[in-house]
Amino acid sequence: MFSLFELPATTNWAGFIIWFVIMFSAVPFLRYVVGIRHWRNSTAITFAISLWLFLSVFRRWYIGTAVWLYLFFAGLAFGVAVYKYLRLKPIHYYVKVSLVILGIFMGFFVALWGIYSLLGVVLLRSQEVSASLILLLSTVYEYVVLYSRKGTLEFIRRGVATGLVGFIWATSAYYDPLLQFISTYQAFFIIGLVVLLVFILARWNYLTVVEFFRFRPILEAKRD
Amino acid sequence: MLNPLRLLSEYKTLNEEVLGLNRRNLEFIKKLNPPIYRKYVDNKLLCKRLFKKHKIPTPKTIKVIRSVTTLEKIDWNSLPRSFVVKPARGTHGRGILVLFGKRKNTVEWIGADGKIYTPSLLKEHLTNILNGYYSMGGVKDFAYFEERIKVHPVLKPYTYKGIPDIRVIVYRKIPIMAMLRLPTRRSRGTANLHAGAVSVGIDLRYGITTHAIVLKEVDLLSDRYDVVSVHPDYPYLKLSGLKIPYWNEILELAIKAQKASKMGYVGVDITIDRERGPLVIEVNARPGLGIQVANAAGLLERINAVYKRKVKTTARAIEIAKTLFGGEIEEEVEAITGKQILGLVENVVLYAPDDVKLFRKKAPLEYKKRFVKLAEIPVKAKIDTGALYSSVDYNVALKLGYWELMELQDIFKESYKDIEQARKRFEEVKTAYEGRFKTIIGFKLVRSGSANVIRPIIEIPTLIRGELRKIIYTVADRSHLLYPVIIGRRDLKGYLVDPSMKLIRRK
Structure with missing residues (x-):
C-alpha cells in the first residue's frame, strides 16, 4: 500500500537553533520595513516548531505541510465554532478558555480519525507527531484569541503574517544543506550580519511598504 | 504597469510629508508622551479625574463598577433611560455599549444594534469588561456608566444611531489636524474608523468639512480607504461643506486637554452635546494616522511647519493653526471664483x-x-x-x-x-x-x-x-x-x- 509517511530525514540540531536565532530578525524586518504585523512571537515560534517536528516525520516536506495544515484548519474551525457559540453565554471566562481548547482538540481528533479512515494510518504512533500536536494546540488557541480580539479581517492579516514567519522558519530549517551551511564557521559571519541588520532596524523611521500604499491617495488628492 | 522610478519618487515625497507608524512611535510618542503620563489617558477613569481637576467639560459618570461585588449590588431600576457602558481601558471603541432607551414598564434597554439588553445581559457584558476582554493587553479592568450625549442638531442628520465626535491632533499646544467621525450602519453606531465609520477632514481655519473617507469593505493588505462624497447610509447628504458648530471652542478645549495631559503629541476626542456644547471624551496618547487620508495632507508636513515654535497663549496657537493649516476652503473659493x-x-x-x-x-x-x-x-x-x-x-x-x-x-x-x-x-x-x-x-x-x-x-x-x-x-x-x-x-x-x-x- 502506498504510504505517505516514510522514514524521517536526518536532523542537524545545532544548525536548527542557530537558524532559529537568525530568523528572529525576519520579524522586525517584516514589521518595520514591510509593515506586516504578526500575532505574538510565541505564536510564530510554536507554529514553527510544531510544523518542523511534524515535517521531520515525512520525507517529502510538501506532503507533511499539507497534512499539518489539514490538522491546523480542523482545529481552528472547531475552536472558532466553540468560541462563537460561547461568546455571549453567561459562564466564567476560564471555563470558556477550557472549552475552546477542548474544541480544538476535538478538531484534531476528527481530522486524525479522517486520516485513519481513509489511509489506515495512526499518526499518533509517532512521538514527533504527538509533540507537534501539543504545540499545534497552543498555536491554534492563539489564533482563536486573535480572532476574538481583532475581528475577521485583522485575524486574516495577522494570521497569515504569523503563519508566513512560522512557515519560513520551519521549512527552511528542515532544509538540511542550509543547516549544514549555517553550522560551519560562516555562522558567526551570518549572525554578525543579522545583528547589524537589527541595529539598523532599531532606528528605522521610514514609511513601511504597506503604509506607502495606504497613504498614496494623499498624493493623488493633492494632484487633483 | 507600475513604474519603479515613479514609485520611488512618490515614496520619497510621501516619506517627507506623511507621518508613519515607525516615526510616530520613535520620534513622537516615545519622546513627547512619557509612560508616566500615558497611564492617565490610557485609563478613561483617570483621564476623567484629570479633566475634572483642570475644569475640562466631559460627559458625566453615573456609576463605576470595580469588581463583581459592585456588579451584584447595582440597582438597575435607578439607572437612567439611556446611558453608555464603557471599559476604562478599552481601545478602538471596543466594549462600548450605547443604550438608547428603556422599554416601557421594564428594566430593559435598547442598544444601538437594536438588541434588547436585560440586566443579565448587561451583567455578562460588564463581567467581560472586568475580566479584561476589551482592555489593552487583556488586563483586568473597570467598567463605568456614562451619560448619553444628545447629539447636536447640526450633526444629528449625519449620525447613524451613535455619537459623532471630532478628533483634533495637538502637537505642542498647536492643533495641526482635525477630523469629524460619523457613525454608520456598518460601524454599528460607533465612531470608529476601523469599524467602518466615515471620517471627514476639517479645514482648521473655518471648521468646515473637506474630504471624506471610509474604510474599504475588504482589504487584506492594510487599512485603505475609499473616498466618498455622500454619507453611505444617507446618500442625499453631502459630507463636505458642513460647518462644525463651536469650532473655536473645540480648538481651545483640545489645547486645554493636551496641556492637562502633559504630553506633547495627542489626539483629543471631542463631542458636541445639544445642551452642554463641546465635551472632551478622551485624550489619545497614540492617535491613529488615518486622519491624514481624511485631510489629504501629511501630519509630518504640518509638524515641520510648527516645529519648535514656542506659543505662549491659546489664542496665538489657534491663530497659527488657522493660518498655516486652513485654506482648503479658500482654494475651493479660488477655484470657483477664479480669484x-x-x-x-x-x-x-x-x-x-x-x-x-x-x-x-x-x-x-x-x-x-x-x-x-x-x-x-x-x-x-x-x-x-x-x-x-x-x-x-x-x-x-x-x-x-x-x-x-x-x-x-x-x-x-x-x-x-x-x-x-x-x-x-x-x-x-x-x-x-x-x-x-x-x-x-x-x-x-x-x-x-x-x-x-x-x-x-x-x-x-x-x-x-x-x-x-x-x-x-x-x-x-x-x-x-x-x-x-x-x-x-x-x-x-x-x-x-x-x-x-x-x-x-x-x-
Missing part, C-alpha cells in the same frame, strides 16, 4: 523696471553715495480696501532707482487744508514738471489725514502671490508707518480679501 484670496498683510516684491535700472546711471553723485541699487525689494504690504490708490514709501522708491524723486522733496512737505488752494498748487506743479521726469509719470492730489497733499506717481512691477502686476503708486513718506507699501482697491481687481487671514511665516 485669489489675500489677507490684510501680504509679502510682495517690488521690482525695478529695466528703464529705471538703466536710468540710474544718470543719477547724481549724492544719490549714488547714499543708496545701494537694488533690482528688487521684498516688503510687507498692507492690503487696504479703504484706500483707492496704492502707495509706496519714498525711501523704498529711491532704493529701486527712482532717484528723480529727490528733486521733489519740498513737495512732500507741502499740505493744504483748503481744497481750492491745493488744486491751484497741483496745477502749478503739473505745469512746472510736465515732461521733465523720465521715471515719474505724473502727480496726484490726494487727501491725507485732514489735509490735501500732492504726490508723485510712479509705476512699479509688483509680485503679489505669484502674479506680477504693474501697479501705479503714489509716493509718500511712510517711514513713520508700519507698512512701507499699501495696495489700494484700484489694484486689487481679481482678488478677494479675507480680513481674518494673517501673515504667519512657515518655518
